[in-house]
Amino acid sequence: MATDNNIAVSVKDLEKKFGSFIAVNRINFDVKRGEIFGFLGPNGAGKSTTIKMLCGILTPTAGSGYVDGYDINREQELIKQNIGYMSQKFSLYDDLTVEENIDFYSGIYKVPPKRQRERKEEIISMIGIEEFKSMFTGILSGGLKQRLALGCAIIHEPKIIFLDEPTAGVDPIARNNFWKLIKEMANKGITIFVTTHYMDEAENCDRLALIYQGSIIAMDTPINLKTQCMKEKVLKISVSNAEEWLYKLDKVEGIKESALFGTAIHTIVDDAVKVKQSIKKLFQETDIKDFTIESIQASLEDVFISLIESHEKVGGMCELK
Amino acid sequence: MFERIHTILIKEFKQVFRDPRMRSMIFISPILQVLIFGYAATTDVRNIPTAIYDLDNTSQSREVIRAFSFSKYFSIKKYVDNDKQERELIDKSQVSVVLRFNHGFAQDLEANKGAQIQIIVDGTDSNTAAIALSYAGKIIQKYSYSVLQNRASILLKQNMQFPSVDLKDRAWFNDNLESRNYFIPGVIAMLVTVTSMLLSAMAIVREKEIGTMEQLMVSPIKPVELMLGKLIPFAVLSFIDLAFIAALGVLLFKIPIRGSILLLVGSTCIYLLTTLGLGLFISTISSTQQEAAMSIFLFLPVMNMLSGFAFPISSMPKAVQYFTYLIPLRYYLEIVRGIFLKGVGINILWPQLLVLLIIGLSTITLSSLRFHKRI
Numbered sequence: 001m002a003t004d005n006n007i008a009v010s011v012k013d014l015e016k017k018f019g020s021f022i023a024v025n026r027i028n029f030d031v032k033r034g035e036i037f038g039f040l041g042p043n044g045a046g047k048s049t050t051i052k053m054l055c056g057i058l059t060p061t062a063g064s065g066y067v068d069g070y071d072i073n074r075e076q077e078l079i080k081q082n083i084g085y086m087s088q089k090f091s092l093y094d095d096l097t098v099e100e101n102i103d104f105y106s107g108i109y110k111v112p113p114k115r116q117r118e119r120k121e122e123i124i125s126m127i128g129i130e131e132f133k134s135m136f137t138g139i140l141s142g143g144l145k146q147r148l149a150l151g152c153a154i155i156h157e158p159k160i161i162f163l164d165e166p167t168a169g170v171d172p173i174a175r176n177n178f179w180k181l182i183k184e185m186a187n188k189g190i191t192i193f194v195t196t197h198y199m200d201e202a203e204n205c206d207r208l209a210l211i212y213q214g215s216i217i218a219m220d221t222p223i224n225l226k227t228q229c230m231k232e233k234v235l236k237i238s239v240s241n242a243e244e245w246l247y248k249l250d251k252v253e254g255i256k257e258s259a260l261f262g263t264a265i266h267t268i269v270d271d272a273v274k275v276k277q278s279i280k281k282l283f284q285e286t287d288i289k290d291f292t293i294e295s296i297q298a299s300l301e302d303v304f305i306s307l308i309e310s311h312e313k314v315g316g317m318c319e320l321k
Numbered sequence: 322m323f324e325r326i327h328t329i330l331i332k333e334f335k336q337v338f339r340d341p342r343m344r345s346m347i348f349i350s351p352i353l354q355v356l357i358f359g360y361a362a363t364t365d366v367r368n369i370p371t372a373i374y375d376l377d378n379t380s381q382s383r384e385v386i387r388a389f390s391f392s393k394y395f396s397i398k399k400y401v402d403n404d405k406q407e408r409e410l411i412d413k414s415q416v417s418v419v420l421r422f423n424h425g426f427a428q429d430l431e432a433n434k435g436a437q438i439q440i441i442v443d444g445t446d447s448n449t450a451a452i453a454l455s456y457a458g459k460i461i462q463k464y465s466y467s468v469l470q471n472r473a474s475i476l477l478k479q480n481m482q483f484p485s486v487d488l489k490d491r492a493w494f495n496d497n498l499e500s501r502n503y504f505i506p507g508v509i510a511m512l513v514t515v516t517s518m519l520l521s522a523m524a525i526v527r528e529k530e531i532g533t534m535e536q537l538m539v540s541p542i543k544p545v546e547l548m549l550g551k552l553i554p555f556a557v558l559s560f561i562d563l564a565f566i567a568a569l570g571v572l573l574f575k576i577p578i579r580g581s582i583l584l585l586v587g588s589t590c591i592y593l594l595t596t597l598g599l600g601l602f603i604s605t606i607s608s609t610q611q612e613a614a615m616s617i618f619l620f621l622p623v624m625n626m627l628s629g630f631a632f633p634i635s636s637m638p639k640a641v642q643y644f645t646y647l648i649p650l651r652y653y654l655e656i657v658r659g660i661f662l663k664g665v666g667i668n669i670l671w672p673q674l675l676v677l678l679i680i681g682l683s684t685i686t687l688s689s690l691r692f693h694k695r696i
Binding site: 055056057077080081083085086087089090091092093095096100103104105106107108109110153162187 | 324325327329332335336339340403528531532533535536537538539541542668
């Protein structure tokens with residue numbers, strides 16, 4: 001398993017229990033080199049626990065895993081030398097300047113002295129922070145801090161990078177720039193393992209694992225997840241006073257789940273044609289003419305909600321047709 | 322190993338000197354404490370404000386009053402002539418001592434009866450009151466003796482000398498019994514304790530608070546490198562404080578350093594094992610700087626009070642005295658005072674040094690084991 005050179009991260013029956021609480025429940029997955037692999041799930045699903053086990057700072061209670069060929073149960077020190085890690089806390093020192101932060105991590109990762117200066121220039125130009133390089137980190141915007149944290153995490157040129165909720169608390173434009181950087185790195189063959197609970201962000205990943213209550217409930221490319229992983233259909237209903245209708249629609253037979261998406265309602269149904277008729281009838285009965293109902297492609301969030309529902313009913317993973 | 326420690330050291334010193342609160346903790350605090358203990362916080366009792374309530378108003382009573390006013394311990398502020406005034410002066414803390422002669426004081430003396438003087442002291446400050454009473458006793462005794470001598474001379478019609486025993490006192494190591502000589506070396510011990518224990522704990526916990534600890538844990542840094550990198554700066558800063566206070570004390574207050582400076586440095590190194598170890602331990606039980614500060618202020622005052630910094634251990638109840646053997650600051654204080662004032666060397670101080678070494682090695686070992694496990 002560890003010998004396959006195309007596999008950056010490989011996990012088999014990985015489990016972490018805290019007392020009787022199962023934080024990660026025997027999960028299995030492989031991440032290919034150069035892949036952006038997303039771990040998508042709500043808070044408390046086990047994302048950070050998994051990432052901590054992979055980074056060698058938490059010991060699994062069962063199962064095995066390999067990161068860059070090193071055993072997560074025995075070779076934590078080697079793993080630490082060969083990976084980059086960045087968390088949502090953007091672990092920087094506010095009272096050091098941008099350059100001093102880079103120098104500090106350079107020293108911690110023992111970047112050879114000859115290479116340090118060159119590497120610092122590379123990082124600074126890659127993250128586009130030239131004009132701020134002698135400023136204190138504390139005064140930088142969230143987006144700049146985020147990119148600097150990434151820069152510090154890859155100072156030693158790791159082949160695998162773990163990002164734990166890297167875009168929490170950053171504005172959308174900065175988030176976009178950040179993902180551009182991530183994609184550039186992936187294009188250079190660096191493996192990216194990223195956790196997030198932002199659905200829109202998850203679309204940037206090559207492959208996604210949906211994790212819920214410690215279990216992986218689906219794993220595929222975002223497009224496959226959206227088109228194949230969901231048996232139900234999604235109806236988008238546009239009507240004025242959508243919030244009011246959200247509750248009224250719950251009573252319509254055949255609607256399994258409804259949620260607001262902007263000003264429209266998304267409902268998950270088994271039989272799209274039948275439910276469409278029932279809703280139309282309901283609107284006509286109450287004299288509402290200004291509405292549209294259309295079948296749409298499920299968003300990741302729809303897929304996630306539906307998968308969680310069926311997982312709670314029957315358990316197990318999404319079986320692709 | 323040393324490259325990483327070096328990297329952390331550079332970072333720590335930059336952070337310490339950039340943080341205005343840290344700077345004042347390290348430089349302003351020693352100056353203030355030395356000035357306060359040098360000038361203000363003194364337990365020497367002089368010029369006790371005194372009132373005279375003389376209902377007798379005779380040459381004899383005035384003679385006693387004169388004896389009091391000539392003594393440097395009492396300073397006569399007021400004369401009163403009724404109980405209400407007397408009460409008021411003490412209530413308002415305008416005087417701490419009232420000397421009262423009832424009508425008939427001189428008469429009793431002349432009649433060879435025991436004459437009485439009443440002394441009232443404000444017992445709120447029990448220490449000053451006790452000292453005032455003992456000074457007053459001495460003055461009265463001396464007066465009483467001279468009265469006796471006079472009377473005998475008159476009776477026997479010749480100048481008469483009675484045998485008497487005189488106590489000639491001499492205070493070794495502190496000729497003038499200046500309390501600052503006692504306190505300023507103590508300030509060194511206190512500040513070394515606070516700097517090394519509090520600041521090191523805070524600096525480690527701060528990394529947890531801002532999330533950089535997690536980042537460092539994921540890096541290949543070894544716990545021992547991180548530990549040394551975080552503790553060494555505060556050992557260095559403790560020595561800066563030590564040198565600073567010693568210089569101020571010697572130059573400004575003429576505090577003697579009679580012993581070996583090398584021994585002072587060496588024993589401080591040994592003492593730092595304990596305080597840095599405690600700081601490290603506190604960092605492992607706290608996740609925020611607030612928690613760390615709270616834990617330290619839970620036992621720092623106890624340590625301070627039972628160390629003999631201000632209150633003599635020999636006056637404590639026996640059980641408490643045994644307990645003070647557990648307090649490392651106690652030994653360090655004995656060493657620091659021994660070196661500064663007594664000028665004693667390792668031949669005298671080795672038991673204290675040995676105890677400190679044992680406490681220090683066990684504290685730092687246990688704390689670093691705990692730190693390794695937690696990290």
